Amino acid sequence: MLITFEGIDGAGKSTQIxxxxxxxxxxxxxxxxxxxxxxxxxxxxxxxxxxxxxxxISPIGELLLFSASRAELVQEVIVPxxxxxxxxxxxxxxxxxxxxxxxxxGIDLTLLQSIICISTCGxxxxxxxxxxxxxxxxxxxxxxxxxxxxxxxxxxxxxxERSGAEFYRNVRRGYHEIISHNKARFxxxxxxxxxxxxxxxxxxxxxxxxxx
Ligand SMILES: Nc1ncnc2c1ncn2[C@@H]1O[C@H](COP(=O)(O)OP(=O)(O)OP(=O)(O)O)[C@@H](O)[C@H]1O
Ligand SMILES: [Mg+2]
Numbered sequence: 001m002l003i004t005f006e007g008i009d010g011a012g013k014s015t016q017i018x019x020x021x022x023x024x025x026x027x028x029x030x031x032x033x034x035x036x037x038x039x040x041x042x043x044x045x046x047x048x049x050x051x052x053x054x055x056x057i058s059p060i061g062e063l064l065l066f067s068a069s070r071a072e073l074v075q076e077v078i079v080p081x082x083x084x085x086x087x088x089x090x091x092x093x094x095x096x097x098x099x100x101x102x103x104x105x106g107i108d109l110t111l112l113q114s115i116i117c118i119s120t121c122g123x124x125x126x127x128x129x130x131x132x133x134x135x136x137x138x139x140x141x142x143x144x145x146x147x148x149x150x151x152x153x154x155x156x157x158x159x160x161e162r163s164g165a166e167f168y169r170n171v172r173r174g175y176h177e178i179i180s181h182n183k184a185r186f187x188x189x190x191x192x193x194x195x196x197x198x199x200x201x202x203x204x205x206x207x208x209x210x211x212x
Contacts, residue, residue: 001210002082002123004093006175007131007170009161012198016131017089019199020206024087027212030209032081033151035091037069038074052160053165059105063112065120066097074120080125095128095178096122100160103174105165124185129202130175131191135168138191 003020005013006076017033019042024031050062057065070093071099081088094116142157143150150162179186187205189198 001087002078002090003087003206004095004128005131006092006095006099006128007176007191008062008133008135008138008171011131011133012141012143012195013091013131015195016129016198017091018201019151019195020202021089023203024089025079026057030086031089032086033089033091034073034077036073036093036096037066040072043069043072046072050200051160053159057159059101062105063097063101063107063115066101066116070097072120074123075113078123080122090125091129093125095130095175098178099171099174103177104163104171107201126185126189127206128186130179130186130188131198132172132175132188133191135165135172138168142193 003018007013014035021031021033037046037050046065050057050065050069059179078088078090082159096118098109098112102109102112139150139152142161146156148154148156153162154159179188187202189201191198193201
């Protein structure tokens with residue numbers, strides 16, 4: 001089984017994935033948590049280029065780097081894990097590419113589809129949880145434990161996060177568009193709720209849709 005989490009940076013994906021992985025493990029399921037980009041030797045190097053680079057990366061260069069990282073993860077880790085019956089939880093997958101590189105950077109969506117198909121070997125998640133939040137609120141969360149002034153230009157943010165408020169509004173709109181075309185796969189969650197309430201909602205939906 002493949003479960004993916006989507007949403008803009010700071011929406012609460014990693015927080016929920018940690019909770020869900022703990023819950024599923026306590027149910028004696030073999031769980032593997034992975035994040036994109038990363039989680040193979042090569043993919044982690046690509047992650048460093050994508051997130052830590054100080055200079056510019058062209059939109060197409062960015063797309064191909066994310067896709068290369070995904071191809072490594074799919075072939076080296078995801079396909080073998082699913083083959084032995086593990087539950088794989090992915091922190092971002094190809095919907096992030098459609099939202100960020102498509103709606104955010106403006107790359108043609110048909111072109112994206114072909115590249116996504118190549119990099120994923122056609123794998124589609126069984127269910128995708130989308131955590132919905134406004135960009136300004138997500139930014140506030142990122143800075144909540146610091147005294148650094150709130151800004152999309154802050155040095156504290158990674159290269160993607162420094163893309164700005166307008167970019168994030170387009171990405172969020174992109175997610176809403178993607179969901180309207182994939183209603184059966186997506187579950188939209190209001191990310192403003194408390195962590196425990198979101199966790200309960202996720203568990204309830206999973207148990208309803210995939211009873212053991
Ligand atoms: N439901 C929530 N309510 C309030 N704060 C939250 C909630 N969920 C997560 N947070 C806090 O918001 C911040 C961002 O959460 P988290 O790292 O899980 O987001 P993320 O979606 O994984 O972000 P990124 O895409 O940057 O990895 C953290 O400080 C986390 O503790
Ligand atoms: Mg995270």
